[in-house]
Each structure stands twice: as C-alpha cells, then as structure tokens.
Amino acid sequence: MTRWIDISQPLDENVPVWPGDTPFSYRLTWTKEDTGSVNVGQLTMSTHTGTHIDAPFHFDSSGKKVIDLSPDLYLGPVRVVYLKHPQTIGPEELKGENLEGVSRLLIRTDTWLDRSSFPAAIPPVHPTLAPFLAERGIRLLGLDLPSVDPLDSKELPAHHALTSHGVHILEGAVLYRVEAGDYEMVALPLPLTEADGSPVRAMLRPI
Numbered sequence: 001m002t003r004w005i006d007i008s009q010p011l012d013e014n015v016p017v018w019p020g021d022t023p024f025s026y027r028l029t030w031t032k033e034d035t036g037s038v039n040v041g042q043l044t045m046s047t048h049t050g051t052h053i054d055a056p057f058h059f060d061s062s063g064k065k066v067i068d069l070s071p072d073l074y075l076g077p078v079r080v081v082y083l084k085h086p087q088t089i090g091p092e093e094l095k096g097e098n099l100e101g102v103s104r105l106l107i108r109t110d111t112w113l114d115r116s117s118f119p120a121a122i123p124p125v126h127p128t129l130a131p132f133l134a135e136r137g138i139r140l141l142g143l144d145l146p147s148v149d150p151l152d153s154k155e156l157p158a159h160h161a162l163t164s165h166g167v168h169i170l171e172g173a174v175l176y177r178v179e180a181g182d183y184e185m186v187a188l189p190l191p192l193t194e195a196d197g198s199p200v201r202a203m204l205r206p207i
C-alpha cells in the first residue's frame with residue numbers, strides 16, 4: 001500500500017561510528033519489572049550516527065544549530081542521481097544532469113555498501129560543487145557517505161563551501177535500492193536546540 005522507501009540506517013549497537021566517536025547504545029533504565037508499568041530506555045549516541053544531518057555549528061562555532069534549520073529543507077521534492085563509484089563528486093560528474101527546478105539533491109555512489117563497518121576511504125565532494133549547486137537553486141545535498149570531505153580532512157573544505165553557499169548536508173543515506181529519479185522526501189531532524197547534528201528518519205516516495 002505505502003510506496004515509501006526507507007533510506008535510513010537502522011540504529012543499534014552494530015551501526016558503525018566515526019573512528020573514536022561515541023558508540024551507539026540503547027539500554028533500559030527501568031524495566032517493566034522494576035517499575036511495575038513500563039520499560040524506559042536511554043540512548044547514548046554521537047549526533048553523527050547513521051543517517052543524519054549536519055548543522056553548521058558542527059564545523060563553525062558561530063554557525064546555526066539544528067533548531068535553527070528550516071524543516072522545509074528536509075521535506076519535499078528531491079532528485080536522486082546515481083554516480084557509480086566516482087573518484088570525486090564535482091560539477092564535472094553532474095554535467096549530464098538537468099537540475100532545473102531541483103532544490104534537494106541526493107547522490108547515490110554505492111561506495112559504502114557494507115554498512116556494518118566504517119569505510120577506509122570515500123569519494124569527497126569537490127568544493128566547486130557548492131557554487132554549482134547554489135546557482136541551480138539546490139539547498140540540500142545528501143549522500144550515501146559518512147562525510148562530504150575526505151575522512152582525514154581537518155579543513156573540511158566541502159562542508160564550509162556548501163554551507164557558505166546555503167547548501168545543507170545530509171550524510172549516511174542508504175541509497176543502494178533507490179533508482180535515479182524524482183521523489184518526495186521526509187528526513188526531519190529532531191528539534192535539538194543546542195546540537196551540531198541530528199539523526200533523521202529519511203524516507204522517499206516516488207513522484
């Protein structure tokens with residue numbers, strides 16, 4: 001009946017995290033036996049676990065926090081593009097795509113298919129992609145990768161370029177089952193007033 005496709009990574013202790021970052025944990029603070037009424041859980045996790053969005057505060061101490069980001073960024077039409085195993089993700093790779101009227105873009109690369117471990121290397125987004133997307137009116141870029149920059153980058157040139165061009169970032173989407181095309185998306189962050197990022201439940205429906 002529902003045609004929604006889940007593009008979120010399931011969250012449990014098997015979800016790989018950024019090397020050295022907080023492991024995911026869900027445990028019961030109280031069991032139904034303890035309370036006589038309910039099980040009550042507790043989550044411990046990095047804000048950059050699984051499918052998540054980055055707030056600018058993640059890499060800019062005066063940048064916006066999650067609560068400051070318009071929910072509209074994460075709700076509505078989205079274009080999915082398939083770039084199979086690219087070396088880098090830049091304007092050159094997207095030149096065959098007509099992105100007219102597109103405001104949200106998801107790029108499937110299939111370079112992180114084993115979601116039980118953190119990748120050794122990823123194709124980085126080239127910072128020149130930021131003005132290219134902004135010129136076309138794109139305000140959200142999502143990828144099936146844990147970062148838009150090389151994993152050892154300290155400067156984070158793509159994060160900064162995207163943000164300074166008004167392009168927001170969604171990372172860790174699970175796209176291997178998703179064909180290129182146009183979809184409706186829901187990928188709302190939690191209303192975290194202080195956070196640098198948020199996990200999202202990301203769903204797509206073909207349109």
Ligand SMILES: Nc1ccccc1C(=O)C[C@H](N)C(=O)O
Pocket residue numbers: 018021046048054058146147148149171
């Ligand atoms: N969790 C981390 C811990 C240490 C250093 C980086 C990260 C990151 O998450 C960076 C990545 N570019 C991200 O935005 O998700």
Ligand SMILES: [Zn+2]
Pocket residue numbers: 048052053054146171197
């Ligand atoms: Zn992140």
Ligand SMILES: [Zn+2]
Pocket residue numbers: 054146147148159169171
């Ligand atoms: Zn990031």
